[in-house]
Amino acid sequence: NTLHISHIHLVLVSAVVCFSYLFDTSVLAEVPEKAFRPVINYSIPTHVNISFTLSAILEVDVRLQLLTSFLWINLMWDNPFISWNPEECVEVNKLTVSAENLWLPDIFIVESNSMDVDRAPTGLSAYVSSDGRIKYDRPVRVTSICNLDIFYFPFDQQNCTFTFTSFLYTVDSMLLGMDKEVWEITATSHDIIQTQGEWELLGINKATLKMLVGSNVYDQITFYVAIRRRPFLYVINLLVPSGFLIAIDAFSFFLPAESESRAPFKITLLLGYNVFLLLMNELLPASGTPLISVYFALCLSLMVLSLLETIFITYLLHLATTQPPPMPRWLHSLLL
Structure with a gap:
């Protein structure tokens, strides 16, 4: 012992x-100061591998064309000034070091209207391997600009982009890459995404481009995020009631033309449909003209035409009873 x-x-x-x-x-x-890029030769660019995990789709603002999401951004790069021999350090291959003591790549999202890094937990750490490789993960709430097309609402699909690039370093100083395949990012996001709200993730694609700003060229990676709206809420609250009201209006033609309740019944249906549209207006997008709005306008027009047809027939019946004119049998069969 x-x-x-x-x-x-x-x-x-x-x-x-x-x-x-x-x-x-x-x-x-x-090790140089953390404000300087850690390289032995400044002519050699730093290779930064980027990936992310989409944890939640928080909000899609159609009027402002904004997507609010929660991301875990994963960065990986090499620091040649930090290395050790694991055999001399009791086989320890990896350590956690406070991110405040390390140089961090200035990666940002081009489309972001705001990146709430300040809301992230303080005192984040990075993993440092014995060969000098550093892995740094940070949670970010991103509000990004997204070109939203709501024509097929509520069966619409949207494609938003996240373009990662450096704010300071050009391609001579920093090159961007990926340590994960796109299908891995998509699968991880599907497994981790926690919101079961209005939107669901369909897939993620990527493209590697260069961004030219004046005479400077910046490396960038663009991720295309495809999301789809879950239409069940809108089908139950919009399409089904509207379909029922139109069906009832159509079946009202089976009421006898001589019945005095036919016209009031259609007027009641028309008023009810207008009240329905006013109540359900909050569920419709605040901007743009989706196809479902055209459908509601068409249904309303058909109900108005149906009411006008009933009024016209009632007028003809009134004339027939007070001043019976000679009417052809085919016209009598067509109208009555």
Whole structure:
């Protein structure tokens, strides 16, 4: 037991000495300030691998053309000034280091109206491997511009973009890549996404482009995120009641033309349909003209024409009873 305790004590002392030497003397003495890009030769660009996980689709604002989502952004790059031999450090291959003590790539989303990094938990850490590879994950609430087409509402699909690029470094200093395939990002997002609201994720694609700003060229990666609206709520609250009212109006033609309740019945249906449209107006998009609005306008027009036809027939019956004119049999059969 004494030998076993002595062995454990020796291992712990060795580890403390190893990492004290690593981070207090050799490495930190050679690591540049975190404001500078960590490279030995400044002519060599830093390769930053980017991926993300879509955790939630929080809001889609049709009027302002904005998509609000919650992302986990994953960044990975190499720091040649941080490395150690795991055999000399009790086989430790990875450590967590406070992100405040490291140089971080200035990656941002071009379409973002706001990236609420300040709402992220403080004191985030990064994983540092023995070969100098750093992996840094951060949660971000992103409100991004998205070109929304609501013509096929509520059966619409939208394609929004997330373009990741550097704010400061051109292609001479920073190159962007991916350590995951697009299908992996899509599968992980499908598994992790937590909202079961109005929108669902269909898929994610990507394209690698260059952005020219003046004489400077920036590397960028564009992700195309396809989302689809869940139409069940709108089918139950909009299409089904409207279809019932139109069907009842059509069946009202089976009422006898001589009946005095036919016209009041159609007027009641028309008023009820207008009240229905006023109540359901909040469910319709605030901007644009979706196809469903054309459908409602057409249904309303048909109900008005149906009422006018009933009024016209009632007028002819009134004439027939007060001043019976000679009427052809075919016209009598057609109208009555």
